[in-house]
Amino acid sequence: GAVVSQHPSRVICKSGTSVKIECRSLDFQATTMFWYRQFPKQSLMLMATSNEGSKATYEQGVEKDKFLINHASLTLSTLTVTSAHPEDSSFYICSARLETQYFGPGTRLLVL
């Protein structure tokens, strides 16, 4: 079946640094990818919809200058958490849709 990969799977960084997370669709082209954030014991919250070749659509309350999304090709979307702070520590998951929804394995971010 279709596979979505994420890299890195885990990252620890210092407060104030920027972190880039990659999401790739491995065997299909995805014009649209979705970025979610999940806090412990909570459900997934959609952050933004990433559209290939155009600007991402951010959900209400998500700072677009804080969470930069680039969807440069049909198989790659990146999420950059700029000037990360401890409150940005979370589990970030991307997904892409073919006939059904495929999720990446997630990236656990810890900001010290």
Next chain:
Amino acid sequence: KNEVEQSPQNLTAQEGEFITINCSYSVGISALHWLQQHPGGGIVSLFMLSSGKKKHGRLIATINIQEKHSSLHITASHPRDSAVYICAVRPNAGGTSYGKLTFGQGTILTVHP
């Protein structure tokens, strides 16, 4: 009230038991997903339903569009089924939520040997 409600929130079972997780939603939908999330965090899509019933191995998913309700059943449960099961719906076209998934809060299933 959330648009997607799951019950129960926590479920503990003995190996071999038949398990049912319920999902109710309040909006018109084009599809409903059942997802499985293991402790490591990765999410697997188990089913996508728009009507009727689907079966895959020991898993069965049903949906009643008129009643806005879906169930996920696990027959002959096993400890490896222990995970969080999430119901997610895709609203119908025409609203601001079109194309996006709305998630339930998840059901934590623990199956003891």
